[in-house]
Amino acid sequence: MSIVAVMDLRLLSSFLAVVEEGHFARAAARLFLSPAAVTQHVRRLESDLGTRLLNRNPVSPTPAGERLAGHARTLLAAANAALDDVAEAARAPAAAERPLRVGIMGHGSAELTPASVNAFRRARPHVPVELRQLDFTEHVSALVEDRVDVAFVRPAPADERITADVLTTEQRIVAVPESSPLADARDTGALLADIADLPFFTVPGHTPRTFTDYLYFDCAARRRSPHVALTPQEVLTGVVTGRAAGSGLKSFARYYAWPGAVFVPVLDVPHESSYLAVRALDRNPEVRIFRALALALAREMGPRISA
Known part of the structure; x- marks a missing residue:
């Protein structure tokens, strides 16, 4: 059957x-x-x-x-x-298909991001898909201001206008230059106390507090570098030039394996999740289809991504 x-x-x-x-x-x-x-x-x-x-x-x-x-x-x-x-x-039979605008912060939800986009394209071949890279300040604003329809972000936006689903859950890491004493802990891992004096990069003042708490491991007093970054590429530029340190999820290392950058697991902080975020009241059926496909793939692929 x-x-x-x-x-x-x-x-x-x-x-x-x-x-x-x-x-x-x-x-x-x-x-x-x-x-x-x-x-x-x-x-x-x-x-x-x-x-x-x-x-x-x-x-x-x-x-x-x-x-x-x-x-x-x-x-x-x-x-x-x-x-x-x-x-x-x-x-509205004569209406042209509106593209589905997919926002991606950094590497999104690792391998799950392209898998979700490709699954939607196969399921809805007549619907155009536009991919839009989001910087750290657009954690909430891209959706609220109707610049994207769905967004791969981290952590969950603290905004009642947005609904977010967990896609992956991973260990946290810090990115440091090869010259850093902490680089020797790339295989064994480090503790939160070990990273207290790292010069984490700075983000603009209008970056959502939820994202900065995630970025600095919920510590407002974390040391800041003058190096300002809005994207992972800018973070790693600061790392490999010895001007700043960064933080992220474990899968970050697979997508940004830059020469001169070392990724160190942080052992004593909670694992963090990546999310698919949508507007809470959005009735667009394409958004609902994309969300359903992403969640189905997350159940299948999630454990492999976080391993």
């Missing part, structure tokens, strides 16, 4: 409602169906997939059910977005 035949959206909707409600009757009431119909949908899905998806007493997902629930959310979100897109096309 093909996967398309198995993934009946009605069955998925009933299954996901039971998982989220933890009860067949409550799920039925939420869907305006009878409990018997919801039970039949779950049984059909289990039969089609050849595995038990729900424990019955009490109701809880099996390991297979947990996995399917994540896929179900993605598929249903994509389906709803597709219906919105068709409805929009019916209202």
Whole structure:
């Protein structure tokens, strides 16, 4: 049996409602169906997939059910977005396709960024995609000012106008020149106390506080270099010339392997995440489709990226 035949959206909707409600009757009431119909949908899905998806007493997902629930959310979100897109096309059949503007801060979410863009291009080949590089000051403003539609950023924007989903979670690193005494710790790692005197680069005053807290490991007193940087390339210019130190996620080292720069893991700080951010009230179906695809890929690729 093909996967398309198995993934009946009605069955998925009933299954996901039971998982989220933890009860067949409550799920039925939420869907305006009878409990018997919801039970039949779950049984059909289990039969089609050849595995038990729900424990019955009490109701809880099996390991297979947990996995399917994540896929179900993605598929249903994509389906709803597709219906919105068709409805929009019916209202304005002659309208030209608006490009989807994708903002990327630094290297975004590592390998997940190009994978998400390529997946969207395959799914929506008629929708133009514009990639826009964001600097450190545009952590929030690019979305709020409608210059991009989705944005790969870090950390999560502290702004109620923006919704952000975790894509990857990684160890933190600092970037120092080869001449730094800390460079010897590239394999063993360093502690927060070891980096206290590093001359971290400076960002403009209008950079969001959320980003500067991330950049300086939540320490306002962290030593600053006169070297001002807005992009990873400018950070590394300061690093290799001995004028500044930088910080980032572990995957930064894969994308910016500059001669003269050394990347040192910081062992005693929490891991940090990269995010896909969108406007909270954006009803654009293309944004919803891109978001659903990125989240599906994050579940598949995330552990490999953060390893």
